[in-house]
Amino acid sequence: MAIARQVLCLSALLSLPHARSQPLRYSVAEEAPSGSLVADVAEDAGLAPAQLSARRARLASEDGRQRLRLDRATGRLVVAERLDREELCAQAPACTLPLELLLADPLQFFRIEVAVRDVNDHSPRFPDEQVTLKIPERTDPGSRFPLVVAEDLDVGSNSVQGYSISPQNQYFSVSFGNRIDGDQYLELVLEKPLDREEQEELGFFLLAMDGGSPARSGSAEIRVVVMDVNDNPPVFTQDRYVGQVLENAPEGTSVLCVVATDLDVGANGDISYQWGSQSSSSFVIDAKSGEIKLTKPLDFEMTEKHEFSVQAMDGGGLSAICKVLVEVVDVNDNAPELVVSSFSSPLPENALPGTVVAFFTVRDRDAGANGKVTCALEDQLSFSLRPAYKNYYELVTVSTLDREETARYILTVTAADAGSPPLTTTQTFTVDISDVNDNAPVFNQTSYTMYVRENNIPTMLVGTVHASDADIGPNAKVTYSLAPAHSAEHPPSSLCISVNSENGHVFVLRPLDYEQLKQIEVLVIASDAGSPPLSANVTVHLVVVDENDNAPLVLHPAQDSSPASSELVPMSAEAGYLVTKVVAVDADSGQNSWLSYHLLKATDPGLFVVGAQSGEVHLRRPVTERDTVKQKLIILVRDNGRPPLSATAALNALLLNDFSDVRLPHSSLDIADDSDSLTTYLIISLVFVSLLFLASMAAFIACQVYKRKELKDGHVLYAASNLPRSLADAASAGTLPHPYCYEINLTTCSGNSEFKFLKPILLSLPPQHCALGGDTDDEQVFPQGPLTAEDVAPENAGMLSGEEFNSLSFN
Numbered sequence: 046m047a048i049a050r051q052v053l054c055l056s057a058l059l060s061l062p063h064a065r066s067q068p069l070r071y072s073v074a075e076e077a078p079s080g081s082l083v084a085d086v087a088e089d090a091g092l093a094p095a096q097l098s099a100r101r102a103r104l105a106s107e108d109g110r111q112r113l114r115l116d117r118a119t120g121r122l123v124v125a126e127r128l129d130r131e132e133l134c135a136q137a138p139a140c141t142l143p144l145e146l147l148l149a150d151p152l153q154f155f156r157i158e159v160a161v162r163d164v165n166d167h168s169p170r171f172p173d174e175q176v177t178l179k180i181p182e183r184t185d186p187g188s189r190f191p192l193v194v195a196e197d198l199d200v201g202s203n204s205v206q207g208y209s210i211s212p213q214n215q216y217f218s219v220s221f222g223n224r225i226d227g228d229q230y231l232e233l234v235l236e237k238p239l240d241r242e243e244q245e246e247l248g249f250f251l252l253a254m255d256g257g258s259p260a261r262s263g264s265a266e267i268r269v270v271v272m273d274v275n276d277n278p279p280v281f282t283q284d285r286y287v288g289q290v291l292e293n294a295p296e297g298t299s300v301l302c303v304v305a306t307d308l309d310v311g312a313n314g315d316i317s318y319q320w321g322s323q324s325s326s327s328f329v330i331d332a333k334s335g336e337i338k339l340t341k342p343l344d345f346e347m348t349e350k351h352e353f354s355v356q357a358m359d360g361g362g363l364s365a366i367c368k369v370l371v372e373v374v375d376v377n378d379n380a381p382e383l384v385v386s387s388f389s390s391p392l393p394e395n396a397l398p399g400t401v402v403a404f405f406t407v408r409d410r411d412a413g414a415n416g417k418v419t420c421a422l423e424d425q426l427s428f429s430l431r432p433a434y435k436n437y438y439e440l441v442t443v444s445t446l447d448r449e450e451t452a453r454y455i456l457t458v459t460a461a462d463a464g465s466p467p468l469t470t471t472q473t474f475t476v477d478i479s480d481v482n483d484n485a486p487v488f489n490q491t492s493y494t495m496y497v498r499e500n501n502i503p504t505m506l507v508g509t510v511h512a513s514d515a516d517i518g519p520n521a522k523v524t525y526s527l528a529p530a531h532s533a534e535h536p537p538s539s540l541c542i543s544v545n546s547e548n549g550h551v552f553v554l555r556p557l558d559y560e561q562l563k564q565i566e567v568l569v570i571a572s573d574a575g576s577p578p579l580s581a582n583v584t585v586h587l588v589v590v591d592e593n594d595n596a597p598l599v600l601h602p603a604q605d606s607s608p609a610s611s612e613l614v615p616m617s618a619e620a621g622y623l624v625t626k627v628v629a630v631d632a633d634s635g636q637n638s639w640l641s642y643h644l645l646k647a648t649d650p651g652l653f654v655v656g657a658q659s660g661e662v663h664l665r666r667p668v669t670e671r672d673t674v675k676q677k678l679i680i681l682v683r684d685n686g687r688p689p690l691s692a693t694a695a696l697n698a699l700l701l702n703d704f705s706d707v708r709l710p711h712s713s714l715d716i717a718d719d720s721d722s723l724t725t726y727l728i729i730s731l732v733f734v735s736l737l738f739l740a741s742m743a744a745f746i747a748c749q750v751y752k753r754k755e756l757k758d759g760h761v762l763y764a765a766s767n768l769p770r771s772l773a774d775a776a777s778a779g780t781l782p783h784p785y786c787y788e789i790n791l792t793t794c795s796g797n798s799e800f801k802f803l804k805p806i807l808l809s810l811p812p813q814h815c816a817l818g819g820d821t822d823d824e825q826v827f828p829q830g831p832l833t834a835e836d837v838a839p840e841n842a843g844m845l846s847g848e849e850f851n852s853l854s855f856n
Contacts, residue, residue, distance in 0.1 A: 068143075068156035071122065073113075075130040075164050080123050083113060083159060086146060087120020090155050094120040100148040104157075107143060113159060115146070122157070130161045131198045138200060165203040165257025169195040171265035172322045176251070178233070178267065179362020181275040182241040189220065189232040191366050193322040193354075195253035195263055202256035209252045210267075216247060217269075226285065228368060233267070241271040275313040275361025279305040285368045286355075288337070292345040293376045300328065303335040305357030305365055312360030321354030321366050328371070330355060337369065345375040346410055377415040377464025383407050383472045391477035394448040402428065403440040403474055407460045415464040423457045428476075430458065440474065448478040449515040482520040482575025486512035488583040493569075495551060498590045499559035510549040510583060512571035520575040525549045528568035528582060542567050542587060551585060559591040560632055593686020595632035597640055599694040602627070611697040614676075616668045624653065627660035627694050629682040639685035645693060646679040653698075655680055662696075674700050 071084040087094050096102075097117040104115050114125040134140035139160065146155040172193050180190065197204045208219045208231060216239060220232045239247070247269040254262045281303060288301030307314045318335040328351070330337050335355070343351075351371040358364040385405040392402060409416040420438050422430045427446060431439045440456065456474040461467045488510060495508035514521040524546045541555045542565060549569075565587040572580040602625065612625045631638035642660040647653055649672060654665040662678065676698040683691040 068158045069146075070158045070160070072160040072162050073124065073128065074162045075128045076166055077124050077128060079126060083122040083124065085120060086115065086122045086155075086157065090146065092120065092148075094118060097148070100150050100153075102146060102148045105145040105147055112142060113144065122159075128161055130163050130200075131167070133161060136198075136200060163200050163203050165199055165255060165259075165261060167198040167203075168261035169197040169205045169253035169255055169263035171195045171251070171253065171263060173265060175266045175268060177270060177362075179270045179272045179275070180235070180239055181272045181361060181363075182239050183274060184235055184238060184276060186235055186237055188235040190235070191364070192231045192233060192251065192267075193366070194221070194229045194231045195265075196322070197253075197255050197263075199255065199257065204255055205253050206256040207254050209254070211250045211252050211264075214247070214249055217249070217267075219251065239269075239271045241273065244271065246270055270362065272361055275309055275359070275363060277308040277313070277359075278363030279307045279316050279357040279359045279365040281305045281357060281365050281367040283367065285370065287370045287372065289372045289374050290339065290343065291374050291376050292343045293378060294339055294343065296339055296341055298339045300337045300339060300371055301369070302337065303330075303355050303357070303367060303369065305335070305367075307359045307363070309359060309361060313363075315360040316357050319356050319358070321356045325351050325353050325371075327351060328353070337371075343373050345373045345412070346379070349373055375412050375415055377411055377462060377466070377468055379410040379415075380468040381407050381409045381418045381460040381462055381470045383420075383458065383460050383470055385472065388474060390475065391479040392442075392446065393481055394446045394478045394483070395481045396442055396446060398442050398444055400442045401439050402442065402456075402476055404433070404437070405440075405458075405472070406435075406437045407470075408436060409462050411462065411464065415462055417463040418460050419463070420458055420460050423459060425454070425456060427451075427454065428456055446478055448480050448517075449484060451478065453477050480517045480520055482516055482573065482577070482579060484515040484520075485579035486514045486523045486571040486573055486581045488512045488571065488581060490583070492583060493551075493585045494588060495585065496588050496590050497553050497557060499557050499592045500594060501553055501556055503553075503555050505553045506550055507553055507587065508551045508585075510544065510551060510569050510571075510585060512549070512581060512583075514573050516573065516575065520573055522574040523571050524574070526570050526572070528570055541565070542585070544569055551587075553587070557589050559589045559634070560595065563589050565589075591634045591637055593633055593637040593684060593688070593690060595637075596690040597629045597631045597682040597684055597692045599682060599692055600628045600630060602694060602696045604694060611699050612662075614664070614668065614698050614700050616670075616700055616702045618664055618668055620664050620666050622664040624662040624664065624698055625696060627655070627662065627680050627682065627696075629660065629692065629694070631684050633684065633686065637684055637686040641683055641685070643681040643683065644678065645681040646677075648673055648676045648678075652676065653678060662698075668700050672700055676700065 069084070069086065069089050073081065073083045087097060094117070097115070097120055102115060102117060104111065104113065106112070111125050112128060113122055115122055130140045133142070140163075142159040142161060144157040144159065146157055147153075148155075176192060178190055180188075195205050195208075208221050210217060210219055216235065216237050218234045218236050220234045221230060223229055233251075249267050250264045251267050252262050252264050254260055282305070286301055286303055290298060290300045303318060305316050305318070307316055317332045318330055319332060320330060327339060327341055327343060328337050329340050335357070337355075350373065353369050354366055355369055356364050356366045383405055384407075385403060388403040389401070392400070407418045407420055409418050418436065420430055422428060422440070427442060427444050428440060429443045431441050433439050438458075440458065454474075454476040456476060458472045458474065459469050460472070461469040489512070490510075493508060493510055497505060497507045510525065512523050512525070514523055525544045526546060527542070527544055541553060541557065543552050543554055544550065545552070549571075551569075567585050567587070568582050569585050570580050570582045572578050614622065614624055627642055629640055629642075631640060640660075641657050642655045643657065644650065644653060644655045652665055652668070652672060653676070654663050655661070656663070660680070660682070662680070678696050678698065680694040680696070681691055682694060683689050
């Protein structure tokens, strides 16, 4: 409580700029009756008595006791209770009561010091009312016999000023004074030798008188026993013994040992030790050995030194007195205290280096090195301690903070004193870092590839883009949108894609056609909700997967001519003879464009066979005279899609003994028995075929020239008449790989027909005629059947619900 009032008074002193710099000093005698006038404070302070009541004047003391009071009506300072200077200040030479006069409205502060004057209200007093001295006979005159000085609680002139003997005698006189070290001494001086035979015992009073007015005195009876020759008193090895003991020393610890010697022998040389006039309850002395021990633990913070006297007495009654000073050695038994004045948390992650996080002070009740305190911050690179002034410290930032790296710092400040071993106190500061929008969203992939089958249903979910933001709260809320489509950067086909702004689901809004559009590329933007917002973008590639929605197209033989083309087969042809080759293509890709050929219908099914992969028509067996001259075949061309699509190719085959027997394709095949008629017909047929061949070659060459021009212009069709010419080697299989266009050179006789591959079509060719890419080995092949999550990249493909459709972001 006293410390709190001192702090209050100190705070009031620091906060009052108009307080007097010099205190008002007064004095009052102790034991003055209650109500005694000390001084007129109002007059000395320059205040009217009425102001004291109006401004609620009051007195404040350090210990809170109101020994003096202020009469507000008169402005006088009077005694409130009995003042005992010895109780207030003990033996201190000066005794002052510090007071503070506080006034309100406005706040004002006056310091008052009242000196309590000593009054001679205590008489000198000897520790013992009777002192017995045993003095051997034949003691030399001038011998001195130390006595314990009288004690007087008063100070100054009111304390003991002199000693005398009553009644006066011829044997003794009194000697007293102060030694060099300041200690008082009192001795009886033998003026005349004693004679035990004359007088065995001598008695008188030793008077102690103070200097008060009136003077006071005290007495002790001195009884002198004359003993037989003990002419050597005890002598201490030191006049003053100084010892040290740790404040945490346990009970029974030996502090020091006083030693006195006596040259006498026997009982006159036996020495015993006892306390002198001053003793301490914290110590005990061994009467035989003079060893001084502790009786209870000491506390350096309460008392730093203990001083007392020890008397040594021999068996003959002679004695000696020495002073003992025990110094309490401070032990580091008080840990430092850390008091936090201010602390700031949370701290924004963009706080500048040097920002003050906490302000605190440290203190230690121990003294010396045990009270010297240092502070340290444990294992921390982002914060440091900075001394402010005296024992105040600041906890500050030293580098930039990053909440995404560390969201919370546990800072441990350790205060350690310089004791051995040192005592420490730790204070933990938990500093939370608040988020700032300093991280843009990051997609979990650098780009996305999604797949959708052509002819898809509208609003189909094809995949999901996902971006995460290292921030928290609104700064981490990510929304998705499509980048604005510009004709110069994005094709119009990107307008068929939308993204859900909340979850990043990507939808295809309308059906797609693989033959028209094979891939779509859009830019998806992810933005957070910070201020200002940050964003990132990613490219989404939508790959259209082919469906089997195109039937095979027969290139050869041409099916748009009427009548159908005819192939000439000699009657002498053996089994395996190549009649012709059916060539077909499919606009689809992958296995949807793998073609197989089957003989669907024939005039004589057993005569011909069709290669399933090559489309080549061969004779199964040799031709006989019984076979019909005109054979009609229907070839089925089927792709490998699910379900498969097919087309048919019709062709005629003429079985002739000699090509001079060729007749018109549309004439009946009645063979006349007349050889002249047959020869005529053969000649006419040869002429007709030759003319037809020349006309066909001319038309074919003109068509090729025209198609080469169209190929340069970027227009290619699958029709056989429009195919570009190329001279690559032909594959033996009949199925045409999709990434190539082909040229066919045919004659009326299929035996020397040539079928050759072209070079890969350039990227500038329209996708509906030739696929992009290189060799067929590089072409991506998709399995038959519905497109599943294992076939393509997107997950959860399906239809949009109405709620998801309403949340789409359209570009």
